[in-house]
Amino acid sequence: AQRVTQPEKLLSVFKGAPVELKCNYSYSGSPELFWYVQYSRQRLQLLLRHISRESIKGFTADLNKGETSFHLKKPFAQEEDSAMYYCALRIQGAQKLVFGQGTRLTINP
Amino acid sequence: GEEVAQTPKHLVRGEGQKAKLYCAPIKGHSYVFWYQQVLKNEFKFLISFQNENVFDETGMPKERFSAKCLPNSPCSLEIQATKLEDSAVYFCASSLRGEDTQYFGPGTRLTVL
Numbered sequence: 610a611q612r613v614t615q616p617e618k619l620l621s622v623f624k625g626a627p628v629e630l631k632c633n634y635s636y637s638g639s640p641e642l643f644w645y646v647q648y649s650r651q652r653l654q655l656l657l658r659h660i661s662r663e664s665i666k667g668f669t670a671d672l673n674k675g676e677t678s679f680h681l682k683k684p685f686a687q688e689e690d691s692a693m694y695y696c697a698l699r700i701q702g703a704q705k706l707v708f709g710q711g712t713r714l715t716i717n718p
Numbered sequence: 719g720e721e722v723a724q725t726p727k728h729l730v731r732g733e734g735q736k737a738k739l740y741c742a743p744i745k746g747h748s749y750v751f752w753y754q755q756v757l758k759n760e761f762k763f764l765i766s767f768q769n770e771n772v773f774d775e776t777g778m779p780k781e782r783f784s785a786k787c788l789p790n791s792p793c794s795l796e797i798q799a800t801k802l803e804d805s806a807v808y809f810c811a812s813s814l815r816g817e818d819t820q821y822f823g824p825g826t827r828l829t830v831l
Contacts, residue, residue, distance in 0.1 A: 613760075653809065653822040695761070704749060704816035705774055708761040
């Protein structure tokens with residue numbers, strides 16, 4: 610079965626430090642991967658998707674099919690990055706998203 | 719509208735009572751998705767619609783849960799005879815087409831006592 614794993618429930622880094630949120634998936638086909646973010650008291654919103662290969666708010670993520678990973682990275686964390694981050698997988702041919710359990714990122718001043 | 723709207727924000731039901739949740743997708747979006755999030759854990763897919771037709775209902779519990787998307791009306795998710803384990807936040811999302819970005823609503827928190 611398809612599965613998304615985010616091994617860290619909580620992640621705390623200092624402002625200006627690099628941050629990496631891990632995401633691994635299990636899927637035998639060709640996956641489409643996403644990162645969604647939920648800031649405090651806001652709705653879940655798309656941060657980036659792997660097919661876009663773009664950087665949003667300084668974040669990047671590269672799909673590594675060999676390691677079945679899609680880790681989210683930012684070289685210099687900012688306080689406004691504190692939020693809940695969810696990695697999600699869309700299965701080829703299906704439209705639904707399979708989510709990981711989320712990582713709460715806290716950026717300390 | 720420009721955002722997915724969900725009503726009510728909070729819903730409290732006694733065990734065995736019916737609960738009905740509503741979702742208004744972004745205008746022009748053809749797909750609607752329902753997800754359940756229990757105890758701030760991962761989102762569980764329930765059902766999706768393409769316009770008023772069920773597209774995928776593989777996540778829907780066979781009993782007690784039903785959903786509709788009728789023309790010119792908000793979509794609805796109904797739970798007959800709620801149970802304690804139905805307590806969760808129910809999120810609705812919509813997308814222009816099936817493969818496009820899903821935009822999420824703020825969720826409805828259902829508490830079953």
